[in-house]
Amino acid sequence: MELLLDASLVNWSRAQFAMTAMYHWLFVPLTLGLGMIMSIMETLYVKTGKEEWKKAAKFWMTIFGINFAIGVATGIILEFEFGTNWSNYSWFVGDIFGAPLAIEGILAFFLEATFISIMFFGWKKVGKNFHLASTWLTTLGATISALWILVANAWMQYPTGMTFNPDTVRNEMIDFWSILFSPVAINKFFHTVISGWVLGALFVVGISCWFLLNKREKDFALRSIRVSALFGLISSLLLLYTGDGSAYNVAQRQPVKLAAMEGLYEGKNGAGLIAIGILNPEKKSYNDTLAPYLFKVEIPKLLSFLGYRDANAFVPGLKDIIEGGYQTASGETLSFEEKRERGKQAIQALADYQQASQKKDTVAAKMYKDRLMKNYAYFGYGYLDHPQQLIPNLSLVFYPFHIMVILGIYFIVLFAGVLILSYRKKLEHLSWLQWICLLTIPLGYVAGEAGWMVAEIGRQPWAIQDILPVQVAVSSISAESVRLTFFLFLILFTSLLVAEIGIMVKQIKKGPEAEKIEE
Amino acid sequence: MITYSFLQHYWWFLIALLGGLLSFLLFVQGGQSMIFSLSKTEDEKRLLVNVLGRKWEYTFTTLVTFGGAIFASFPLLYSTSFGGAYWVWMIILFCFTLQAVSYEFQTKAGNLLGKNTYRFFLFLNGLLGTFLLGVVIATFFTGSDFVVDKANISNPLSPIISRWQHPWHGLEALLNLRNVCLGLAVFFLSRTLAALYFINRVDHEMLEKRSRKYLWYNAIPFVVFFLAFVIWTFLSDGFAVHPVSGEVYLSPHQYFLNLVEMPAVMTTFLLGIVGVLYGIIRTLFSENYRKGIWFAGAGTVLAVLGLLLLVGFNNTALYPSATHVQSSLTLSNASSSEFTLKVMSIVSLIIPFVVIYIFYAWRALEKKRTNVEEINEDPHAY
Known part of the structure; x- marks a missing residue:
């Protein structure tokens, strides 16, 4: 029996959850993005009757299937880790957090599980329209499942619609709609799902460029690029918009996270946004006299404007938040x-x-x-x-935030360029650009993982903002047990990832012609 | 009419129902445990893998929903069991993770580990997933070793509410022979159902013949272990809850009395057993009969539903602590608030639609039995 709290237990539990979540997030965004693209392609097939669209849709579906399986594998661990590793948390918020998870199972997972088998095995067994509906329902199922888990995550960042009941010693839901439609939940859902769309588009553009580089499947590749670059451009613009919404929500509700994202120790009116910067690694305390940055390039007043919609608004720094005494709208x-x-x-x-x-x-x-x-x-x-416990690890929030933003802007430029050049029929001759598109695929993953690092490491020390710190949220098990399962899952997930990449590479090399031959 | 107590009972009923559905769908795992023994050639193996592979997601999703529904409706059960019986759950989850990729990856080029490794993963999931789930469910009757104290939260040095007392964190359940009996019963039941499923789905003379033989080998141990568990449980003490004070105490033959005192549950339970036995026996003795899976499947759902209602209902603890009896979890001390249960009950009205579309989709794909040629022609076959 483990009585007293053990710091290494908390750290290993966090590490295990973070590892599972980050692995899970390698697969989910591609599921969301490819799901949309293959559904659009199949719709074009049904509308135009062109076999080329069917061939393209089937090729991307094969990739979708490989990726989907491993997303499911990591997902089940994630769901149960709330209980296995965060038992106090599960009790403390189960009343609120459990409901979206249960709804996710009933509404979304069965939709996915049912229609994915028609999508894969039903080409010759059901009609065209039924098949198309199944493809869209698979994508819809994946998207709805993201909704519910993100509602739950948003609630951890911004607890709302609940009250604490001292008799049962836990938080209880009093308003379902305010949890579902909390501004943080809505924004988080769109920002996260759309980031998956962007990744899917980057993936399809990149792989299609690989075919162009190898002078194979030109028609298929250009067809795929046109659909996905347009979809990617629209998605990446929406991503920028929802990203702005995220920053605004963070400023309003999680000022420590905002200050960490910007490495802001001393608050000020008209605060600028760091475009690029390097943190001073020597700075260990919020109130020492060391400068926070070694180097920075700042866009004047932008942080105040983004966070408060007022270019001269006061943005509190870490020191202000700890020492208090500044004015906000609520006093x-x-x-x-x-x-x-x-x-x-x-x-x-x-x-x-x-x-x-x-x-x-x-x-x-x-x-x-x-x-x-x-x-x-x-x-x-x-x-x-x-x-000092109130301050998350700054470099794990500051750098991921800036990497994410810079990459997000780069994706917009890339999609716009690719789209224009592909419609002008120039893309197929520009091998340097094809190389760039291919090499950009990993950057899509980097941006997505960086976004989650900002959201989750920036939330520390809280499991639930202001209500429950992580050290009170854990289970009563030994740190050694968690360390052991951490390494077991690390080995398992890494092997499966290597296998997945191996299978994908082979499948891609086979190309869409394989689909046709096999029919 | 719709009181807090009604909602708590309704949700325990739904969880018991999900448990029943999960037990039926474990035929996928049972089938996986027979991949190597039932088939002789590669074609036969592929056929078995593929007929199971079209159903594995239902089992998996039901397991996930089972967990999610417990989290939402009985969060203290979720936190106490998963956070306490850490190792037994981790092993179960580990082998379900292995399963999730093994169908899709096994015959694809570049899969790193090779076809047989993935098939071995399926075997492992079939073996451990079924057996350990059975062992865990048995602890709902035999009790575990934990303490729950909600006052801990006010102690910043030691704030955790549910604490498992046994250092093995769940694996100690294997030391109790009664738990092992249910584990083996679930394991052999899943294989029995798998044999019935193959007889129904597979268009292959040799495999069908062997499945009929395997039905004997698995149905008999299933019946033996199941009866051993049930009779032992009916003869043992159960964890009763005082309806007014909420105090938990050991009461002789509690689970048998529950059966007698709740005729609807008794009917469900007995109907289930009759269904399972009918499905098995008719298939065993009638060579052309292939519909046994439907009777045995429906029977499994009903029997497990009835069994799980014997805990929870009729003032009985649903997750007892054998060592600190007052820490036992009951419908009233482990459930979510009335409001949450109400919200989720409204959501649960969608379940019949989910069942209808699953049935519809299942029918659309399975108009006729599957044969080797179909698998070899299908580019997406596993």
């Missing part, structure tokens, strides 16, 4: 110490409430409950000891 902010004090009062009030309830002392119980509820917004701070 003057508390310092870390004040929040911690109120958190401690909330935790103590809960203990006192439980004792009073046991003794059936209703007057005292009511008093403690009132005290608990008054301070509940800061409940999680009561578990923290030091202000």
Whole structure:
């Protein structure tokens, strides 16, 4: 029996979850993106009757299938890891978090599981339209499943629609719609799903360029490029728009994360956005005198504008958030110490409430409950000891954020260029551009993983923002057990990834002609 | 009418139903455990893999939904069991992860590990996935070794609510012979159902003949282990809950009394058993009969549904702690709030539509039995 909390248990549990999530996110975006592209291609086939579209759709479906299987494999681990590694968290929020997951199973997974088999095995068994519907329903199932898990994740970033019940000692849902339609959830859903569309488009453009480079399958490749570059351009513009929404949400609700994204220690009015910069690795504390950057290029006032829609708005830095005392729309902010004090009062009030309830002392119980509820917004701070704990690892938030943004802008330029050149029939002669498209595929993955690093490492130390820090969310198991499963899964996922890449490369080399021959 | 208690019962009913469906769909795992023994040639192996491969996602999805539904409706069960019985769940999950890629990857060029490794993964999933799930479900009757104390959350040094006491974290369930009996019963049931499924789906004389032989080999041990578990459980003490105080206490023959006191559950349970036996026996004794899977499948759903209702319902703990009896989880202390259960109950109204489209899609793909030629012609075959 493991009684006291062990820092290495928390770290290994985080590492295991992060590893599983990052592996999972290697496969999911391609599922979402390829799903859309193959569905569009099959629609073109049904509309125009051109066999070329069917051939293209079938080729990308084969790739989709290989990728889908491994996404499912990593996904099941992720779902159950909430329980195996974060048992306190599961209890504390199961009332809210569990519902979207259950709905995901009922609504989305069965849709995917059912129609994917018609998509693969039904070409000769069902009619054209039924098959097309099955393809779209498979894609829809994948997309809806992303909706529910992202609703749950958004709730962790911005808990809403709930109240704490001291009798059951957990948060309980009181408003389903405010959880589903929370601005963070909606934005997160679109930003994340669309990032998958962009990756899918980069993948199809890149692989098609490989065919052009090898002087194979020209018609198929150009056909695929035209569809996916247009889809990619629209998606990447939408990604920029929803990315802006994400930054705005973070500024409003997770100021520490925003400050970490920008390496901002000292808040200011009219804060600029760092275009590129290097953090000072010597800086260890929020209140030492070292400069935060070794080098930076800043776009004036942009951070204030993006975060608050006002070019002169005050953006608090890490030091301000810890020391408090600055004004926001909802009044003057508390310092870390004040929040911690109120958190401690909330935790103590809960203990006192439980004792009073046991003794059936209703007057005292009511008093403690009132005290608990008054301070509940800061409940999680009561578990923290030091202000430095409030600050996530800056370099794991700052650099991924900037890499993601720079890549996002690059993708827009690339898609626009490829689209124009392919319609002008010049792309097929520009092998340098074909090379760039091919080499850009991994960058799509880098951008997606970087985005998740910003979202999740930037959330630290919280499992649920302000309510539950990660060290209170874990399961009561030994760090050694988690370390062992970490390495087991690392070996398993890595082998499967290598196998997947091996299969994909072979399948791509076979090319779409293989589909035709096999028919 | 729709009280909090009704909703808690409704959700335990749905979880029991999902458990029943999962037990039926474990025929995929049962089939995987027979890939090497039932087939002699590569063509036969491929045929078996492919008829199973068109169904594996249903089992997998049902397992995921089973987990999600427990998380949502009985979060304390989810957190206590998964976070406590860590190792047994991790092994189960590990072998389901192996399964998820093994169909798609096994015959594709460049798959790193080779065809036989992936088939071995399927075998492993069939062996461990079924047996360990059975062992875990048995602990719902025999109890586990954990403590739940919601006051822990106010202790920043030791805030975890559910604590497993046994250092083996779930694997200690294997030391209890009654748990092992149910594990073996589930394992042999899944193989029995797989034999019936092959008889129904596979258009291959030799395989059908061998499946009929395998039906004998697996149905008999299934019946023996299942009866051993059920009789043993009916003769043993159960974990009763005092309806007013909520106190949990050991009560003689609790599960048998539950059966007698709930005629609807008894009918479900017995109908299920009759269905399973009818499906098996008629297939065994009638050479041209191939529909056994439907009777045995439906029977499995009903029997497991009935069995799981014996815990939870009728003032019985649904996940007992054998060592700290008062920590046992019950419908009322482990469930989500009334509001959450209501929201999810509305969502659950969609389930019949899900069942209808699954049935429709299943029919659309399986108008006739599958043969070797069809597999060899299909570019997407595994």
